[in-house]
Amino acid sequence: MEKVIAKKKFGQNFLKDKTVLNKIIEAMPKNDNIVIEIGPGLGDLTSELVKYKGVIAYEVDADLLGILQEKFSKEISSQKFKLIHTDVLEFWEKNITLYGQGKYDLIANLPYYIATNIILKAFDDINCENIIVMVQKEVGDKFIAEVGDSDFCALSVLTKTISSYSKTVVVVPPSSFEPAPKVDSSVIYIKKNLDISLDNEYKKFLKVAFSAPRKKLSKNLSALLSKEEIQTVYQVLDIKNDIRPHELSPSLYRQIYNKVIIDGRNKRS
Structure with missing residues (x-):
């Protein structure tokens, strides 16, 4: 097969470390949920996922479609694997869920430049139950941070609010990818509580509350409330x-x- 060059505009870094792939598979919850994968790339993670679950993959790069269709021709024929060519964020804008037939788990090596937006969209997706994703470590730390940690921020509050469980599965060095990114990555696991939803006004409130993270909270809240209300x-x-x-x-x-x-x-x- 002709060597595929990763495209910077799609934030592509192809995971090649089998140990990391195994860690992701080990973290998968034992349930009957279908798996949604965003940005399957060359299909290395997909190859492991389809051994255990039905997989629906969203891929924006047209040049990868033929490779994936050839590699997973048997799984496509048996309906074990479905490939959708689209920008997943645009799809989410038009649809309330990535899978309308029941609960699903999002398991993916996410493009870094849209990883935060994808996770937040998954928080709002009524059918997404578990999120196991590879992200830039700095971003992962913010989602998983505990109260009092220097990384604790609005994303941390949202995670703690929407989830019943969250953790870092594994920290991944740049050498695990081709091409190697300039930063460490991490796989994070967030198990959502599907009985809880996040309203947009609350997200805006948190954004204001953390607008200047090192200042007093009361100073940030003064953009919304009077001094008397805060007191x-x-x-x-x-x-x-x-x-x-x-x-x-x-x-x-x-x-x-x-x-x-x-x-x-x-x-x-």
Whole structure:
């Protein structure tokens, strides 16, 4: 087969490390969910996934379609594998889910430049139950961070809110890819609680709360609330005046939002 050159515009780095592939497969939950893969590339991860589950792959690069169709011709014929040529984010904009026939697990080596957007879309996808994805380590750390960690941010709060379980599966060095990226990567696992959803207003609230991560939280919240409102809610919830954004728990963020933003909206209506 002719050597395929990774395309920078699609953020392509082809995973070649079998050890990492095995770690991803070992992390797969034991369930009957179909697997959605975004950006299958040359199909190295796909080859492992189809041994265990039915797989639907979304690939934007037309040059890879023929390679994948040839490599997985048997799996396509037996309907074990389905390949969809589209920009997955554009598809998500028009559809509420990537799979309309039941629950699915997102397992993929994600293009770094859209990884955060894909994970956030998966949070909102009503049928996505488990997320096991390769991302830039710096991004993965933000999703998985605990309260008090320097990496704890709005993404961390969203993860803790939407999930019942989250962890880093494995840290992956640049040498595991062809071509090698300039940074470490990590595989993260987020198990969603499908009974919980995230509203856009709450996401906007968190964005403001973490707008200046090293400043006092009260300073950031002053963009939304008066000084009196902040003092009142701090007293009610027993929050210290000098607390920083990364030091407050997801439950308290939700309570601030409910007490001040939601209650204030209800009083005005």
